Amino acid sequence: MIExxxxxxxxxxxxxxxxxxxxxxxxxLADDTLPADTAFRLACEGTALVWRGDFQNARQLLQALMRRTDRKTPKAAARAAQKLASASPAERFHLHRQAQAQRARTLGALLIPVEGDYSIALRRAPDLRAACTEAWGPADGRPSLVALRELLGIVGAHEWRKKGVEIPALGARIHPHYGVFSPIRGEYIDLVAEAPLPATDLALDIGTGTGVLAALLARRGVARIVATELAPRALACAADNLGRLGLEQRVELLAADLFPPGRAPLVVCNPPWVPARPSSAIEQAVYDEGSRMLRGFLAGLRDHLTPGGEGWLILSDLAEHLGLRTRDELLGWIAAAGLRVLGRLDARPRHGKAQDAGDPLHAARAAEVTSLWRLAVATPEAT
Structure with a gap:
């Protein structure tokens, strides 16, 4: 509680x-009379601003805070550039994450009061009750405070959920829920669509998220898929998408950490790619501290494959270019799990950051390759 x-x-x-x-x-307390420079100073000092003015003016103030947060004096810009130039890829990554965290703290200082029914009692405030209900669940009558930046994120997620994301390989749209990673990077989906499919009527999808890969496997002809997920939001999201696609009878959803009981001829997993600590629920789809999910998948795969079965590991090598994990480490984990590599399909990223030379991590992003590793149980002859 805040008092x-x-x-x-x-x-x-x-x-x-x-x-x-x-x-x-x-x-x-803050309202329309508060100058942006004063608001920025207070935010940098750690003082949160409970907004009592016009809602649209709060949005303008947030934009002003963004400009001040991103603005650097020539000397500060030169010092930052020099620091980055002498940093290793891993140090660049950690400096980038620190800067992101500081920026989020500053911009998160502008707070909007939300009533117990999710209405907002500010001038020119939109009706965000539907979006808040999707994100937080049914209103319980308790007033709350939330950062305007986060509230706008909830609005954006609400719109994405309504509109959906077109998945060409699926020939349909996937509708991501708030807090569930959106499948906007299509290369990993295309790899699953193009990989040679083993003869099977059963597959396991580990960490299904929106359910996009489970749906794709079903569209490719797999008769039954068991898809696991630990996050309740993701389970609800996957159920929604599978229902929209008419695939709910072919995909069984289970709340589980990694594997369900049993074995299958095909086991698919697209774990988080970067071994770092996530700072929010949605970042858990990208950051996997200590490579916990990746290593857990590899360690348990042997016990969940039927004889002659394949495990598909879909993984970006961004962590390798950032100096956070080596290729030898990955291959060592595969071998230690009693697995061998049957083959690998690669794809280059198509997202905008890979072409943004101004991005602090541009060198790593430009070199990134996403791969589908086809894994099988190692035979005595192979070892």
Missing amino acids: WSEQGQARSALWRSEGGAAAPRRVQ
Whole structure:
């Protein structure tokens, strides 16, 4: 809970933060009269601003804070460039993450009061009750405070959920829910669509997320897929998408950490690619601290493949270019798990950051390759 005084009255509200950020220790009321420079100084000092002015003016203030956060003096820009130039790829990555975290803290200082029914009692405030219900569940009557930046993210997720993401390999749209990673990077989906499919009527999809790969396997002719997922939001999202596609009878969803019981001729997994700590639920689709999911999949794959079966590991090598994991480490984990590589299909990324020379991680992103590793149980002759 966050507590403050307003017009001589004690006030309190539930603190909401998708990333698990600690509730601010200092809060101050703010409205349309607050200059952007003052707001920026207070935000940098760790003071959160409870907005009581016009909602659209709050959006403008947030944009002003963004400009001030991203603006650097020539000397500061030169120092930052020099620091990056002498840094290793791993150091560049960690510096980038630190800068992202600091930026998020500063921009997250502008707070919007949300009523107990998810309405917003500010001038020119839109009706965001449907979007908030999708993100947070049914309203429980408790007022809350949420960063405007996060609230706008909820609105964006609501629109993505309505519109969906076109998946050419599937010939349909996938509708990501709030907090579930959107399948906007199509190269890993195309690899699963193009890989030679083993003769099978059963497949396991480990960490299904939106359900896109389970749906693709079903469209490719696999009669039954068992898809696992640990996150409740992702399970609900996958169920929604499979229902929209009319595949709910062919895909069984299970709440499980990695593998379901049993074996299958095909086991597919697209784990997070970067071994670093996630800062929010949605980042768990990208960051896998200590490569926990990757190593868990490899270690358990042998016990969940039928004789002659294949495991498909879909993995970007971005971590290798960032100096966070080596190819020898990956191959060592594969061998230690009693597995061998049957083949590999590669694809280059098509997202905009790979072509953005101004991105601090451009060199790693430009060299990135996403691969589908076809794995099988190692035979005595192979070892």
